[in-house]
Amino acid sequence: MGEEISPRIRKSGKSKKNVCDEESLSKDECVVEIKEEDAQPDVVPDTQRAVVSKTRVFRTIHSRRKVMANLKLEKRKDKKERQKERREERERLGKKAPPKLVPRTIESTRETDHTVLTGDAEEDAEVLLDEEADEMASYFQKEAEPKVLVTTSEGASSPGVRIAKDLSRLIPNAEFFFRKKTSIKGTVEKAKLRGYTDVMIVHESHKKCDGFVLIHLPNGPTAHFKMSSMKTTNMLRHHWESIGNERPEIILNNFSTKLGHRVARMLASLFHYDPEFKGRRVVTFHNQRDFIFFRQHRYEFKSGQKVALRELGPRFTLKLRWLQRGTFDTKHGEYEWIHRRGEMDTSRRRFHL
Numbered sequence: 001m002g003e004e005i006s007p008r009i010r011k012s013g014k015s016k017k018n019v020c021d022e023e024s025l026s027k028d029e030c031v032v033e034i035k036e037e038d039a040q041p042d043v044v045p046d047t048q049r050a051v052v053s054k055t056r057v058f059r060t061i062h063s064r065r066k067v068m069a070n071l072k073l074e075k076r077k078d079k080k081e082r083q084k085e086r087r088e089e090r091e092r093l094g095k096k097a098p099p100k101l102v103p104r105t106i107e108s109t110r111e112t113d114h115t116v117l118t119g120d121a122e123e124d125a126e127v128l129l130d131e132e133a134d135e136m137a138s139y140f141q142k143e144a145e146p147k148v149l150v151t152t153s154e155g156a157s158s159p160g161v162r163i164a165k166d167l168s169r170l171i172p173n174a175e176f177f178f179r180k181k182t183s184i185k186g187t188v189e190k191a192k193l194r195g196y197t198d199v200m201i202v203h204e205s206h207k208k209c210d211g212f213v214l215i216h217l218p219n220g221p222t223a224h225f226k227m228s229s230m231k232t233t234n235m236l237r238h239h240w241e242s243i244g245n246e247r248p249e250i251i252l253n254n255f256s257t258k259l260g261h262r263v264a265r266m267l268a269s270l271f272h273y274d275p276e277f278k279g280r281r282v283v284t285f286h287n288q289r290d291f292i293f294f295r296q297h298r299y300e301f302k303s304g305q306k307v308a309l310r311e312l313g314p315r316f317t318l319k320l321r322w323l324q325r326g327t328f329d330t331k332h333g334e335y336e337w338i339h340r341r342g343e344m345d346t347s348r349r350r351f352h353l
Helices: 061-096 125-132 158-170 184-193 258-268
Strands: 148-152 174-176 198-205 208-216 222-231 249-253 281-288 291-301 307-311 315-324 335-338
Touching: 125 258, 148 158, 148 184, 158 174, 158 198, 158 208, 184 198, 208 258, 208 315, 249 258, 258 281, 258 315, 258 335
Parallel strands: 148 174, 148 198, 249 281
Antiparallel strands: 198 208, 208 222, 222 315, 281 291, 291 307, 291 315, 315 335
């Protein structure tokens, strides 16, 4: 640059940086620093010359993005090297190795919740007694096998029908039902007469699946979830026949509160309590920050120590909106829990499941 750059001195008289943002950056601007602390706002003596910092001057946004990408790549390499050094140190020292570093995350700094189960039988005795007598107790005592009815909202289009059919295929002893114009209460009554234990309804709006209703029969409870990030088996480039008919294993992860246990028990009661391990099929409900991620995989043993996972589909994300006692009744039903955004979402570190 041939022209001399004149720095801008702030009126505070302290050492400041003139940092250029992405919008104001041009070919004649750069980051400058004033070394003297007692500089006047309008008078710049010859001894107080602006010293151009080592920050590069970018003439285009593309060049700056390229440099930032290289810096991020170097940081990732340094991080991997540090991790490798710590791993080798743990292998060398064995039991004398320092403890692993625990990352500070939103989950690890969550707000204190008195409904979180600690795993102690004495402290959680009340919750365990309630679970022994709740609506899903017959399933966990292996007295009743699940039989699920899967349907859609009225006038559903192809996306809703596809995800409903995928659910009916991956759940053992499940059937798909074209609801047409039958009401939810009418569908529930018909399901009771035919011996179904659960009713699943995929709600659709503007040809997009945005809701999921789970009704446990015959006496409830009923849960309504918001559905997002939905992908069917065909979207994942798999055929539904590759899923198989074996009863899958169920993984319920990170449901730590009393409400979370109740929701997890509802989800677990959809599948048979006696999995068939020869199918090597796993269905996962992973709770993270009150978002429930659904995945289905088949694991393959590559060697004695390595296992590969292959996703079968479908996949979607659920977020609980309300939980109601009894079967579906939005007018006169008794709600156990309702998600109120204005009252409950005031902190990022507050979780309910």
